[in-house]
Amino acid sequence: MATHTEQLTRPAVQLRGLTRSFDGRTVLDGIDLDIPSGQFVALLGHSGSGKSTLLRAVAGLDHEVVGSGQLTAPERVSVVFQDSRLLPWRRVLDNVLLGTNGTDGGQRGREALAEVGLAGRERAWPSELSGGEAQRAALARSLVREPELLLADEPFGALDALTRIRMHALLRELWKRHQPSVLLVTHDVDEAIVLADRVLVLEQGRIGLDLTIDRPHPRSYRDPLLGEYRERLLAALGVTEDHA
Numbered sequence: 001m002a003t004h005t006e007q008l009t010r011p012a013v014q015l016r017g018l019t020r021s022f023d024g025r026t027v028l029d030g031i032d033l034d035i036p037s038g039q040f041v042a043l044l045g046h047s048g049s050g051k052s053t054l055l056r057a058v059a060g061l062d063h064e065v066v067g068s069g070q071l072t073a074p075e076r077v078s079v080v081f082q083d084s085r086l087l088p089w090r091r092v093l094d095n096v097l098l099g100t101n102g103t104d105g106g107q108r109g110r111e112a113l114a115e116v117g118l119a120g121r122e123r124a125w126p127s128e129l130s131g132g133e134a135q136r137a138a139l140a141r142s143l144v145r146e147p148e149l150l151l152a153d154e155p156f157g158a159l160d161a162l163t164r165i166r167m168h169a170l171l172r173e174l175w176k177r178h179q180p181s182v183l184l185v186t187h188d189v190d191e192a193i194v195l196a197d198r199v200l201v202l203e204q205g206r207i208g209l210d211l212t213i214d215r216p217h218p219r220s221y222r223d224p225l226l227g228e229y230r231e232r233l234l235a236a237l238g239v240t241e242d243h244a
C-alpha cells in the first residue's frame with residue numbers, strides 16, 4: 001500500500017509502456033509519461049501521430065488500451081474537445097450542470113459561467129452562442145466538476161485567431177485559479193509555448209521531445225526567448241520555416 005508521502009508526491013498522471021494499435025498498426029508504442037500534479041502540459045505532433053489516441057486513453061475513453069501497460073489518472077477528469085458538444089436542446093446553464101447533482105440550485109454553474117465571462121447567458125440556447133462563447137461554456141462545464149485533470153483536445157482549433165488569443169488568456173487564468181493538471185493537445189506550436197510549462201512532441205508512437213518552457217507568465221508571443229523554444233519544437237517536428 002502507498003504511504004501518505006508517496007500519495008502526496010505521486011504524479012497526477014502516470015503512464016508506463018502504454019501501447020495502442022489499430023488493425024495491426026502501432027500508434028502508441030510503449031509511452032512512458034509522468035505529469036506532476038498541477039502541471040500544464042501541451043502535446044504536439046503531426047496529424048495522425050496519435051495525440052487524440054493518447055488523450056482518449058488518459059481520459060479512460062479507450063477500453064482497449066487497458067492491459068497494454070500501466071495507466072494511472074485522477075478520478076475527477078474533465079475533457080474539452082474542438083467542438084463544444086453542448087446539447088442543443090438544453091439551455092447553457094443546464095448544459096453546464098449536466099452530470100452534476102445540482103444540489104446547490106445551480107449556483108456553482110452560475111459561478112463557472114461568470115468565471116468564463118458568460119454571466120447573464122445562463123438561459124441562452126447553445127445555438128445563440130458564438131463559437132468562442134460555446135467553447136467558454138464548454139470550459140465552464142468542465143470547471144463545475146472541479147477536475148484534478150483537464151484534458152483538452154484542440155479546444156481552440158476551430159476559433160479565429162483573435163478569439164483564440166483571448167481564450168489562451170482565459171485558460172491560463174482558470175488554470176492559475178484552480179490548478180488542475182492539464183494535458184492540452186494542439187497543432188499550434190505557438191499555442192503550446194505560450195500556454196504550457198512543458199511541451200511534448202509525439203512522434204512514431206513515442207515522446208520524441210520533452211521540453212520545459214522556463215519563462216514567466218503571462219508570456220508574449222514576441223518574446224525572443226520563446227523563439228528558441230519554437231525552433232527546437234519545429235525541428236523536432238521536422239518542419240523548416242524556409243519559405244524562400
Ligand SMILES: Nc1ncnc2c1ncn2[C@@H]1O[C@H](COP(=O)(O)OP(=O)(O)OP(=O)(O)O)[C@@H](O)[C@H]1O
Binds near residue numbers: 022023045046049187
Ligand atoms: N478508432 C480507430 N480505428 C482505427 N484507427 C484509428 C482509430 N482512432 C485512431 N485511429 C488511427 O490512429 C492514428 C492516430 O490517430 P489520432 O486521432 O490519435 O491522431 P492525432 O495525432 O490526434 O491526429 P490529428 O492531429 O489529425 O487529430 C491515425 O492514423 C488514425 O487513423
